[in-house]
Amino acid sequence: MSNILKKEELPYCRGCGHDLIARNTASALEQMEVAPEDVIVVTDIGCHGIIDGCLNTHTVHGLHGRSVAIGAGIAMGLEERGKKIIVFIGDGGSTIGLQHILEAARLNLDMTVVVHNNMLYGMTGGQTSGLTPCGFRTTTSSEGNPWTGYDLCALAYTSGAAFTSRITGTGNISGQLREAFETAGFSLTEVIEICPSYGVKLNPGRKLREIIEGSGRLPGRWVNERDPFVIKQERKTSDLLKDLDVIRVDHDNRLAGPVSIVISGSAGEGVQHSASILAAAAVRSGCHVIQKGSYPVTVGVGFSAAEVILSPQPVIFCGTDVPDVVVVTSGDGLSHCRNRIKAMRSGWVFADRSLDLPDTGAGVAIHDFRSVGARSACLLALFRTVADTGWISPEALHRTAVESGLPARMPVDRMMEMVKT
Ligand SMILES: Cc1ncc(C[n+]2csc(CCOP(=O)(O)OP(=O)(O)O)c2C)c(N)n1
Ligand code: SF4
Numbered sequence: 252m253s254n255i256l257k258k259e260e261l262p263y264c265r266g267c268g269h270d271l272i273a274r275n276t277a278s279a280l281e282q283m284e285v286a287p288e289d290v291i292v293v294t295d296i297g298c299h300g301i302i303d304g305c306l307n308t309h310t311v312h313g314l315h316g317r318s319v320a321i322g323a324g325i326a327m328g329l330e331e332r333g334k335k336i337i338v339f340i341g342d343g344g345s346t347i348g349l350q351h352i353l354e355a356a357r358l359n360l361d362m363t364v365v366v367h368n369n370m371l372y373g374m375t376g377g378q379t380s381g382l383t384p385c386g387f388r389t390t391t392s393s394e395g396n397p398w399t400g401y402d403l404c405a406l407a408y409t410s411g412a413a414f415t416s417r418i419t420g421t422g423n424i425s426g427q428l429r430e431a432f433e434t435a436g437f438s439l440t441e442v443i444e445i446c447p448s449y450g451v452k453l454n455p456g457r458k459l460r461e462i463i464e465g466s467g468r469l470p471g472r473w474v475n476e477r478d479p480f481v482i483k484q485e486r487k488t489s490d491l492l493k494d495l496d497v498i499r500v501d502h503d504n505r506l507a508g509p510v511s512i513v514i515s516g517s518a519g520e521g522v523q524h525s526a527s528i529l530a531a532a533a534v535r536s537g538c539h540v541i542q543k544g545s546y547p548v549t550v551g552v553g554f555s556a557a558e559v560i561l562s563p564q565p566v567i568f569c570g571t572d573v574p575d576v577v578v579v580t581s582g583d584g585l586s587h588c589r590n591r592i593k594a595m596r597s598g599w600v601f602a603d604r605s606l607d608l609p610d611t612g613a614g615v616a617i618h619d620f621r622s623v624g625a626r627s628a629c630l631l632a633l634f635r636t637v638a639d640t641g642w643i644s645p646e647a648l649h650r651t652a653v654e655s656g657l658p659a660r661m662p663v664d665r666m667m668e669m670v671k672t
């Protein structure tokens with residue numbers, strides 16, 4: 252099993268060229284012995300972009316045509332060398348956002364762009380793109396595209412890319428991708444492939460090799476000997492960590508490995524704040540902690556959810572597929588996390604008694620969390636969670652809540668008594 256790919260099954264249609272690129276990208280990175288946490292994959296909008304959920308690497312999903320600009324920002328902002336920034340983009344995206352490619356090539360930013368050129372807009376139904384070859388049939392050019400596609404490699408090369416290649420997306424292309432990934436500076440590899448659902452259907456009997464030969468855009472590699480881009484001006488941004496209070500470890504934890512807790516309630520009911528109290532209590536108990544918030548753009552209404560990961564070791568992956576514990580205190584919170592509760596095969600759901608939970612493989616603990624008031628329900632549920640799981644002590648949570656001044660607003664001492672009895 253690959254250490255870059257999270258899943259054996261990839262989400263594309265059968266025979267899609269994007270599948271070959273994803274697997275060969277993983278294999279190239281493995282040959283190079285790059286750790287998944289040292290790889291940042293930026294994907295564009297399109298079928299190729301749905302790979303995000305299958306990768307163990309960092310992933311950022313861009314806007315259509317803008318993923319190269321995002322990758323460029325990362326490449327310019329990263330102080331640490333040795334990271335691999337790889338942008339996955341389609342023929343559609345790379346012509347919609349062509350200028351971003353030319354600028355990144357001109358600056359010779361240290362990143363690789365892998366163009367998934369299936370010669371049409373796959374995700375939206377097979378329309379012509381700026382790289383569709385002359386004569387190739389798409390859903391918007393039933394007689395065959397009357398224009399020749401851009402020579403993307405020539406544009407990138409003449410803009411200054413350190414390495415540019417055009418390859419055929421068949422067989423083992425890991426060595427060719429590796430050449431791009433190993434380039435110091437900007438590299439672009441255009442992989443020409445075919446979309447079975449539209450390209451093959453609309454161009455029956457035409458072979459990929461013959462299409463490439465007739466397109467005038469032949470495979471090749473082009474090199475500019477240049478140094479990669481480095482930021483020359485002095486950094487003026489301050490270190491955001493420097494001004495934070497140091498939390499001293501004065502409690503124990505009983506964690507054997509990482510655990511994830513999803514806390515889901517309503518806007519205005521203290522979900523994010525309670526999650527921060529839990530996170531700080533876990534830090535003072537010697538844990539490594541990740542906290543993420545999630546809420547609609549209308550922050551004052553609807554759900555409010557937080558994901559907290561507690562771990563005895565540093566947390567490298569900060570996502571949660573299926574949580575170990577869900578804490579849910581309101582109807583809004585339940586609507587938001589219903590599917591996650593359904594997907595649980597083990598662990599615990601701590602829920603307010605007013606809620607009608609879906610079937611789940613997790614254990615269920617029902618309590619009257621809202622009896623202490625809507626704004627305190629979430630913190631009470633977290634007191635119950637730590638008391639029942641034993642991961643950290645209720646005393647650590649209580650002390651953190653007291654030190655942050657919560658007793659003025661919430662019955663923190665009463666909550667402590669409630670879980671002790
Ligand atoms: C700014 C913008 N324009 C248009 C769209 C609609 N759209 C979504 S996917 C897509 C086509 C993607 O084609 P391509 O980049 O070639 O990727 P593929 O699906 O073929 O992998 C389009 C036009 C969008 N999401 N955003
Ligand atoms: S529609 Fe085409 S490009 Fe999209 S996944 Fe299916 S075969 Fe691949």
Ligand SMILES: [Mg+2]
Pocket residue numbers: 297341342343367368369370371372373380
């Ligand atoms: Mg495409």
